[in-house]
Amino acid sequence: MSSKKPIYCPICGHTLTEREEGGRLRPACDNCGYVHFVNPVPGVGMLIEMDGGVVLIKRGHAPHEGEWTLPSGFVEADESAEEAAIREALEETGLQTEIIELAAINSFPEGPPVSGIMIFYRMRPVGGQLLAGDDAVEARVFQPEELPLLPFRTHREMIAEWLETLDEVGGKVPKRQPPDIQIRLAEADDIDQILGLLALIPHNRQLTDKEWAAVRIRVLESPLVEVYVAEVRDPLPIIVGCVGLSIVRGLTEGAGVLNDMAVLPRYQRRGVGAELLEGVMRRAAELNLNTLWVNSRRANDQARAFLAKLGFQRDDMMLLKIG
Numbered sequence: 001m002s003s004k005k006p007i008y009c010p011i012c013g014h015t016l017t018e019r020e021e022g023g024r025l026r027p028a029c030d031n032c033g034y035v036h037f038v039n040p041v042p043g044v045g046m047l048i049e050m051d052g053g054v055v056l057i058k059r060g061h062a063p064h065e066g067e068w069t070l071p072s073g074f075v076e077a078d079e080s081a082e083e084a085a086i087r088e089a090l091e092e093t094g095l096q097t098e099i100i101e102l103a104a105i106n107s108f109p110e111g112p113p114v115s116g117i118m119i120f121y122r123m124r125p126v127g128g129q130l131l132a133g134d135d136a137v138e139a140r141v142f143q144p145e146e147l148p149l150l151p152f153r154t155h156r157e158m159i160a161e162w163l164e165t166l167d168e169v170g171g172k173v174p175k176r177q178p179p180d181i182q183i184r185l186a187e188a189d190d191i192d193q194i195l196g197l198l199a200l201i202p203h204n205r206q207l208t209d210k211e212w213a214a215v216r217i218r219v220l221e222s223p224l225v226e227v228y229v230a231e232v233r234d235p236l237p238i239i240v241g242c243v244g245l246s247i248v249r250g251l252t253e254g255a256g257v258l259n260d261m262a263v264l265p266r267y268q269r270r271g272v273g274a275e276l277l278e279g280v281m282r283r284a285a286e287l288n289l290n291t292l293w294v295n296s297r298r299a300n301d302q303a304r305a306f307l308a309k310l311g312f313q314r315d316d317m318m319l320l321k322i323g
Helices: 081-093 153-164 188-198 202-206 209-221 272-286 301-309
Strands: 017-021 024-028 041-050 053-059 072-074 095-108 116-128 136-142 182-185 225-233 237-249 254-263 291-294
Touching: 041 081, 041 095, 041 153, 053 081, 072 081, 081 095, 081 116, 081 136, 095 153, 116 153, 153 188, 182 272, 188 209, 188 225, 188 237, 188 254, 209 225, 225 272, 237 272, 254 272, 272 291, 272 301
Parallel strands: 041 116, 254 291
Antiparallel strands: 017 024, 041 053, 041 072, 053 136, 095 116, 182 225, 225 237, 237 254
């Protein structure tokens, strides 16, 4: 989830140093003035409606080799996003398509492999034959009730949105009310979705690959950290939020530390955060924890106001930051 920093200036070849530009430390050249900006890469995702369902392709390469996803790809420098969508659809599915509408715009700062912006289009076939190509090894139409869980977060959110609006596009199932949220303890099979959520937290985007590997181990194995997830069925089970509870036992009292709460963008402001925190507070009561702490320095103003409404308040706490 991290990106490697360049060492040498692409303009003059001198070794790059670091300096603050635009509020961030960035690789820069003291010789010619070049500054290396890391910008998101634009990509397109194609939701091709066909025979009452949607076309998915089975990936032939990493990441997520052998798993089903929406057809997708990156926009070339000499084409528009619309042209890229039509080209990628033909390359991966063998279908000549036309765009019905712009369906959604999402971002994936977490990668993989790099930070990007995904532009989704609803499309329909106008020719060709459904046949896998390019980096797809299989292509087929999935009906709404048989869709698998897609590995890419942005694809999951797009499919969930499409399923909610099937009645508007002549689909087979009626539009549903906002799904019920289930709060549960994380399981081993949830790890990839949890890491994807954690990568949405701006503070976490500076973690190295080695540090992400340590996070994975803590989620799966640490007896002192419990991770809770918010899951909805939309109709597929999708993890839409998570929060970590670290348990601290002193000699005379116990406490819990809340950290790394994240909610998928599409499900924010829909009560997911409140459900997560209420679930953790119930767990804290079961464990007889006297106090719950939260690192408000990593929260924005909206999050601080939300925590205050739940009863969290600033109190005396001395902090020693090591490293």
